[in-house]
Amino acid sequence: MSALLEVDHVGMTYLVGGLLNRRVVRAVDDVSLRLEAEKPEILAVIGESGSGKTTLARMILNLARPTDGAIRFRGADLARLRGRRANMDFMRAVQPIFQNPFEAFNSLKRLDRYLFITARRFAGARGTEIAAHADRALRKVGLSLAEVQGRFPHELSGGQLQRIAIARALISSPRLIVADEPVSMVDASLRMAIVSLFRSLRDELKVSILYITHDLATAWTVADRVLIMQRGRAVESGDARAVLAHPQHPYSRLLKDSVLSPEDAG
Amino acid sequence: MLTVLRDLFRYRFEFRLGAILTGCIVAFAALSFVSPYPPQDQFVVPPDLPPSSPYWFGTTSRGQEVFWQLSFAIRNTMLFGFAVAILSRLIAVAVGLWSGYRGGLADRVLMSLNDTFIVIPLFPLLVLFYFVLRDNMSWPLLALAMASLGWAYDARLIRAVALSLKTREFTQQGVFSGMRASEIVTQEHLPYVLPIVFYTTMNNMTWSIGLEVTLSVLGFTNIDTPTVGVMIYWANQHTALVAGIWWWIAFPVLFVVILFIGLFLLAVAMNEYIDPRSRLARMGGATP
Amino acid sequence: MSAGAPQPHAVPQAQDERVLAVSDLRAWYQTRHFGVSREVRAVDGVSLQVARGEIYGLAGESSCGKSTLVKTIARAIRPPLHVVGGTVRFRFAGRERDIYALSQAELARMRWRHLSYILQGSMNVLNPVRRVRQSFVDFAYPHLDQPMPEFLALVEAHLARIRLDPAVLDSYPHALSGGMRQRVTIALASVCRPDFIIADEPTTALDVVVQKDVLGMLRAVQREIRSSMILVTHDIGVHAHVADRIGIMYAGRLVEEGPTRDVLRKARHPYTAHLVASLPRIGDDTPKQSLEGAPPNLADPPPGCRFHPRCPLATDICRKEAPPLIDVAAAHRAACWVTAPPAQHAAPGAAA
Numbered sequence: 090m091s092a093l094l095e096v097d098h099v100g101m102t103y104l105v106g107g108l109l110n111r112r113v114v115r116a117v118d119d120v121s122l123r124l125e126a127e128k129p130e131i132l133a134v135i136g137e138s139g140s141g142k143t144t145l146a147r148m149i150l151n152l153a154r155p156t157d158g159a160i161r162f163r164g165a166d167l168a169r170l171r172g173r174r175a176n177m178d179f180m181r182a183v184q185p186i187f188q189n190p191f192e193a194f195n196s197l198k199r200l201d202r203y204l205f206i207t208a209r210r211f212a213g214a215r216g217t218e219i220a221a222h223a224d225r226a227l228r229k230v231g232l233s234l235a236e237v238q239g240r241f242p243h244e245l246s247g248g249q250l251q252r253i254a255i256a257r258a259l260i261s262s263p264r265l266i267v268a269d270e271p272v273s274m275v276d277a278s279l280r281m282a283i284v285s286l287f288r289s290l291r292d293e294l295k296v297s298i299l300y301i302t303h304d305l306a307t308a309w310t311v312a313d314r315v316l317i318m319q320r321g322r323a324v325e326s327g328d329a330r331a332v333l334a335h336p337q338h339p340y341s342r343l344l345k346d347s348v349l350s351p352e353d354a355g
Numbered sequence: 356m357l358t359v360l361r362d363l364f365r366y367r368f369e370f371r372l373g374a375i376l377t378g379c380i381v382a383f384a385a386l387s388f389v390s391p392y393p394p395q396d397q398f399v400v401p402p403d404l405p406p407s408s409p410y411w412f413g414t415t416s417r418g419q420e421v422f423w424q425l426s427f428a429i430r431n432t433m434l435f436g437f438a439v440a441i442l443s444r445l446i447a448v449a450v451g452l453w454s455g456y457r458g459g460l461a462d463r464v465l466m467s468l469n470d471t472f473i474v475i476p477l478f479p480l481l482v483l484f485y486f487v488l489r490d491n492m493s494w495p496l497l498a499l500a501m502a503s504l505g506w507a508y509d510a511r512l513i514r515a516v517a518l519s520l521k522t523r524e525f526t527q528q529g530v531f532s533g534m535r536a537s538e539i540v541t542q543e544h545l546p547y548v549l550p551i552v553f554y555t556t557m558n559n560m561t562w563s564i565g566l567e568v569t570l571s572v573l574g575f576t577n578i579d580t581p582t583v584g585v586m587i588y589w590a591n592q593h594t595a596l597v598a599g600i601w602w603w604i605a606f607p608v609l610f611v612v613i614l615f616i617g618l619f620l621l622a623v624a625m626n627e628y629i630d631p632r633s634r635l636a637r638m639g640g641a642t643p
Numbered sequence: 644m645s646a647g648a649p650q651p652h653a654v655p656q657a658q659d660e661r662v663l664a665v666s667d668l669r670a671w672y673q674t675r676h677f678g679v680s681r682e683v684r685a686v687d688g689v690s691l692q693v694a695r696g697e698i699y700g701l702a703g704e705s706s707c708g709k710s711t712l713v714k715t716i717a718r719a720i721r722p723p724l725h726v727v728g729g730t731v732r733f734r735f736a737g738r739e740r741d742i743y744a745l746s747q748a749e750l751a752r753m754r755w756r757h758l759s760y761i762l763q764g765s766m767n768v769l770n771p772v773r774r775v776r777q778s779f780v781d782f783a784y785p786h787l788d789q790p791m792p793e794f795l796a797l798v799e800a801h802l803a804r805i806r807l808d809p810a811v812l813d814s815y816p817h818a819l820s821g822g823m824r825q826r827v828t829i830a831l832a833s834v835c836r837p838d839f840i841i842a843d844e845p846t847t848a849l850d851v852v853v854q855k856d857v858l859g860m861l862r863a864v865q866r867e868i869r870s871s872m873i874l875v876t877h878d879i880g881v882h883a884h885v886a887d888r889i890g891i892m893y894a895g896r897l898v899e900e901g902p903t904r905d906v907l908r909k910a911r912h913p914y915t916a917h918l919v920a921s922l923p924r925i926g927d928d929t930p931k932q933s934l935e936g937a938p939p940n941l942a943d944p945p946p947g948c949r950f951h952p953r954c955p956l957a958t959d960i961c962r963k964e965a966p967p968l969i970d971v972a973a974a975h976r977a978a979c980w981v982t983a984p985p986a987q988h989a990a991p992g993a994a995a
Contacts, residue, residue, distance in 0.1 A: 137850035138821075152527070173535075180531055192524040197546045203532050210533025246937035247705065257532065276704035277877060278921040282933030303851060306923040310931075333925055347855040349880030350924055354904040366678055633676070 093126040093163060093264055093297055094149065100157035100321075101144050117141040117148070117155070118321040124265070124299075126163070129291045133300045133312035133329065135344070141321040142301045146269045149299065150185050151176075162265075181211045184258035186268040190250035190275065194242045200250075201238050204257050211261035226256040229294070230286055248279035255286060259294070266290070267299045272307065284311050305348055309333050317341050363624060373620025380614045384430035390423040394581045406602050413602035416593040424581055425606055431582045432564055433614070435498055439563035440556045442502035444509075448552060451510040452540045455517025466514070472507035477566070480504070485575040492577055497570075501563050509555040513548055520544045550630045557622035561615050568611070583607045661734055662839055662871040663693040663716070668729035670715040683941045685711040685724070687895035690968070693839075693871050698862070700886025700903065701875045704918075706938055708895040709875050713841050716873070717760060718742045718750065733758065735838050756786040759832040761861075763844040765824035768831065769816040775827055776812040783834045801834050805864050822853035829861055836868045843875045858885055879922060883907060888974075891915045894939050894949035897968060901975030911977035913954050948980065956981045 101117040118141070124132060136142040147153040148160055151167045160167045162183065170176055187193045194200055201223065208214040208222035224234035230252040242250060251271060258266055268287070272280040284307045290296045302308055308315055312329040317338070325338040336342045363370040392399045398418030406413040412421035454465040484500055485492055520526060520543070529539045564583070570576050571584025578585050590596075590603040627633055667690050672683040685708045693699045703709045714720050716731050731742045735757040745753065762768055769778050779798050780791075787794055799809045807830055816824055825845065832840055845861065846854040862885050865872055874886055882889050882903060890900040891912065899912040910916040921931050936953040939945050945952055951961040960980050968978040969985045977983040 137852065177533065180533065185527065185531055187524045187527065189524055193528050195525045195529075195543050195546075198543070203528060206529075206534055207532040249937060254528070257528075277879065278704060278918050278934055281921050281923055281931040284923075285931070285933075304923075305851075306925055309925045310923045310928075343852055345925070347852045348925065349855065349858075349878070349884045351879045351883045351907050351919055351922055352924070353880070354883035354907045362678060 091126045091164070092123055092161070094122075094124040094299075095161040096120060096122045096145075096149065096158070097161065098158040099145070099148060099155045099160060101141070101148065101153065102156045115321050116144040119158070120145060120316075120318070120321075120323050121158075122316055122323075122326070124297050126264075129295045129297045130313040131287055131291055131298045131300055131311050133302060133308035133315045134318060135302060135305060135308055135315055136318035137303055137344075139320060140318040142318050143269055145318075146185075146267050146299065146301050150183060150267050151179060177210070181261045182264045184261060184263040184266050186251070186254050186258055186266060186271045188270040188273060190247045190254060191242065193250065193254050196242050198241075200240050200242060200245075200253055201234070204237075204253075204260065207257050207260045222260055223256075226260045227253070229259055229290075230256045231282075232256065246279075247275045248283060251275055251283055252286070255283070255290075259290070259296075262294075263296060265297050265299065267301070269301045270303070271300070273302070273304065280307060281310070287311050305333060305345060306350075317344070363628060367624045367627075369620045370624030373617050373622075373624060376613055376617030377621055378617075380429060380433070380610060380617060383426055383610070384433055385426075387423070387426040387430045390426060392420065392423055394424065394427040395579060403598075403600055412606050413600070415589070415603050416595065416598070416600060417589060421602055421606055424586060425583075425610060427581045428583045428586050428607060429610055429614070431494070431580060432567065432584070432611070435494060435567055435582065436560040436564040438495075438498045439501045439505060440559040442498065443505040443559055444552055444556055446502070447506035447509040447555070448513055448545075448548065450506065451513025452517050452544055452548065454510075455514040456521055456536060456540050456544065458521075462514075466511075469507045469510050472504060473511075475504065477504050478569070481566070481570060482575050485570070494577060494580060497567075497576060501566065505559055505563060509551075509559070512551055512555065516548050516551060517544055520547055550626050553629060554622055554626050557618050560618060564611065564615075583611050660694050661692050662695050663691075663734070663873075664730075664732045664739075665689060665691050665716060666730045666732070668712070668715060668731060669727040670711060670720065670724055671727050672723045673725055674723045681942050684895050684944060685941055686715055687941075687944075688729070689892075689895075689897050690729075691890055691897060691900065693873060695838075695871055696869050698865060698872045698874055698885055698887045700882035700889040701873055701892060702877065702879060702882055702889055702918075703892035704877055704938065706894075706941065707892040708941075709877075709892045710843060712892070713843055713873055713875050716742075717758065717841055733839065752786075755782050755837065756835050757837050758839045758841070759835065759837045761825075761828055761832045761840065761842040761845045763847055765821070765828045766816060768828050769824065771816050773815075774812065775814055775816065775819075778827075779812070779831060779834065782831060786835050798834055802830055804867065805830060805833075805860060820853075822849055822857055825849060825857050826860055829857070829864055833864045833868055833870070837870055840865070840870050840872045841875075842872060845874070845876075846881065847876060847878065854881075855884075861885065879907070879919065891918070894944060895941055896949060896965075896978070898950065898979070899975075899977045900968070901972070901977075905972065905975050909972075911971050911975070911982045912950075912979050913956050913982065914950050915977075948978075 098119050098121050099117060100115060100119055102113060102115050104111055105114055106112045122132065124130065134142045134145065144153065148155050151170065154168060162179065170179055194203060204223035204226065205219050208219045212222050214222045220234060227233050227237060232249070232252055237253060272283050275283060287298050287300065288311050291298060300308065300312060308329065314327065315329045315332050316326040317324050317332070317340070319340045325332055325336065325341045332341065333345065336345050364374060400410065400414050400418055400420050402414055402416050402418040404410055404414045410420050410422065412425060414420050415424065450465050450469065454462040481500065488496070526539060526543060529543050567576070567582065568584035568587065571578065571582055572587050572591065574588055576585070578588055586607045587604055595603040667688050668686055669688055670686040672685055674681050689712055701709045701712065711724065715726060726743065732739050733742055735753065769775065770781070783798070784794055787797065789797065798812070802809045807826055811819065811823065811827055819827065842861070846857050849857060858881060874882070876882065886903045888901060889903045889906050890897050891906070891914065892898065893914050899906055899910065899915045906915060907919055910919055917932065917934050921933070923931065934953055939949055939952070947963045948961045948966050951957040954961065958981060966978045966980045967985055968976045969983055971977050971983045
């Protein structure tokens with residue numbers, strides 16, 4: 090089976106401090122993972138702040154370059170991508186969802202604009218097709234163009250904005266979506282609705298999803314596999330249910346014990 | 356657009372006052388089109404008469420009426436200041452936004468250029484400019500020269516805003532929507548930069564008018580075309596203050612001060628209106 | 644229709660056991676921008692009471708008004724937010740006073756000594772350019788009426804009691820980790836042994852592992868100094884862990900209130916029920932229901948019950964009249980025409 094995404098012993102090191110007290114920080118340290126092309130799946134990358142999960146996501150999106158190792162998407166090394174053509178082809182296949190739904194869109198501009206531009210540039214749509222593309226994508230996330238047209242970000246809730254962000258990411262028919270803490274700033278009662286969307290994206294649209302999160306509970310409900318990171322290193326990985334039900338690594342165990350459940354009441 | 360101006364006029368005191376003051380000056384400048392005397396002509400009226408009827412602002416030692424001379428002077432000065440401000444804004448915005456967004460080599464090159472321009476002493480350079488061109492010196496040329504010297508400070512300011520905008524998530528969203536760098540800069544970032552641009556336009560106008568007055572008073576410009584500075588130059592040439600002809604200097608100074616105050620008030624009021632945060636508050640955005 | 648809504652039944656508490664009594668509090672944002680007037684009813688008629696030594700959890704999602712409510716209770720609000728109605732009465736040192744009736748001097752004397760707060764961002768409280776010790780001096784020294792050496796000894800003893808290394812006093816805030824800073828903030832808020840502590844999202848910005856630790860410390864501190872507390876957070880798991888009683892807010896109103904265990908396991912209000920049911924849990928595979936729509940715009944809230952546009956149980960009266968908060972069980976109140984009908988009141992027109 091050919092690989093969709095190969096992260097090969099990737100590391101990100103940088104220096105902090107001034108002239109007199111340099112310090113080496115390894116934000117990501119020798120992390121590897123692999124997603125298969127024929128088998129779409131949801132891989133949850135779990136970690137706390139400082140674990141390097143966001144840095145890893147940025148490298149996979151080609152927003153940052155690893156200092157060690159290589160990242161290959163469909164066999165092509167990301168470090169070799171040059172020119173607008175190659176970058177556009179990459180972005181057509183790999184789309185992001187960001188953490189803060191309120192920052193994801195320019196608050197001074199209308200929301201439908203992003204959908205239309207994506208349709209034009211990535212789906213090659215023209216004229217009336219553009220609105221049709223946008224509407225189709227919105228319906229996949231439970232909204233419609235009529236509800237969104239002409240609206241500004243402040244008129245909608247975090248959950249709705251995040252859904253629109255997902256719809257936008259779907260317009261180019263990507264193979265991989267990198268979601269960086271997509272529901273941590275969304276109300277708790279709306280989280281499951283969005284996270285469940287990921288399941289339908291995987292099953293119906295055959296999109297693989299890299300789900301970056303610190304929340305074990307949502308990872309339990311949707312992930313196929315998990316990768317637990319601590320201070321830049323991968324400490325445990327494997328089948329989601331197996332790892333989360335019976336974590337082996339002390340840090341994984343600590344994570345699981347620290348989860349506060351509504352059942353604790355009384 | 357008109358409703359915006361009407362709302363501003365109705366609800367903001369600064370805008371009202373600023374609009375009235377500037378409006379008066381502009382109206383006065385517009386009177387120059389109906390002036391009975393061409394501006395270059397001398398001795399068309401009895402010289403050295405104090406303000407009285409029919410010469411409301413008095414007359415100069417060159418036999419010109421201060422009222423009509425001033426209306427030409429204000430018109431030319433305003434046009435000059437405006438031209439310099441617009442030209443230098445274009446350069447400042449282009450350089451600031453591009454270098455802030457692009458980063459890397461483009462940023463380093465542009466900022467080195469920028470800092471060079473900040474450090475260059477303007478006044479000696481402009482005087483040198485005059486001495487080199489002498490009789491070929493014209494107002495458009497001077498405006499061009501000043502515009503190319505007046506963008507550096509504000510470009511850095513705009514670059515700072517661009518840098519912070521680059522890190523915001525909606526910029527990345529734009530990238531992944533397929534927008535080109537030029538589109539992101541103009542469509543996503545420019546609206547955030549506009550308040551600063553507006554404010555610096557005002558600053559730039561007062562700077563360029565001030566510099567023009569200085570150069571003209573010293574005689575380093577084309578002294579045949581009347582501007583505020585040129586009027587003062589001629590007044591000095593005829594030792595007006597010593598001779599007691601105070602109205603020749605007082606009225607130009609008074610009018611230019613009123614113009615500055617008016618422009619300042621307008622800028623402050625427009626600024627608050629354009630500012631993205633107050634726009635959001637008006638649209639009904641997130642309450643504090 | 645009846646002249647006024649039926650009076651809500653208060654939680655039965657002896658007068659002298661009650662530390663805070665909020666009665667029909669209304670706080671609205673009133674703005675005028677370029678001729679456009681807007682009134683956002685952030686807190687619209689909230690009544691609650693907190694007993695001595697109790698941790699009252701205030702839960703709700705974004706824009707429900709819980710943060711505005713506690714700020715209003717602490718009298719920490721500024722225009723355009725104004726108190727439009729209702730009272731906030733604290734009982735300190737045997738006297739019950741309306742916080743909005745106090746003078747500035749009395750307010751300053753009361754703050755920190757009787758009423759302190761823990762905020763979400765510890766860097767909002769600790770002065771970044773001074774050592775931690777200085778923050779203690781700034782906040783607590785004026786209230787404790789001790790000479791400086793004795794004061795510092797008191798602070799160190801306090802830190803030792805809650806198992807915080809007194810060496811933190813010598814550090815600058817940025818040298819400490821987020822969790823450590825928050826612990827310092829808790830120590831700071833409790834050093835004067837106040838009667839009441841307001842904690843607004845105290846652990847939200849912290850990592851999961853640190854959060855559990857810090858919450859444990861919070862509860863230990865509270866038990867030790869026997870103060871009452873209002874803990875505001877959207878995280879139901881946190882409430883389950885520390886709160887004695889919990890109040891659920893929606894769109895500026897309290898919709899349910901009661902002992903934590905009862906409210907979470909036997910929720911009466913449809914919103915509470917949905918909120919609890921929609922939380923994912925490890926080991927739980929039941930499919931989760933999603934709730935359509937979004938919370939209402941508080942500048943133009945729907946008439947009647949504010950939840951009715953999204954409620955699966957909505958009936959006619961829900962659309963017209965706001966339901967009163969009434970007792971449904973011991974110390975457990977809910978406001979819903981369908982699940983908590985005020986049958987005993989028989990107010991005219993209240994056909995449930």
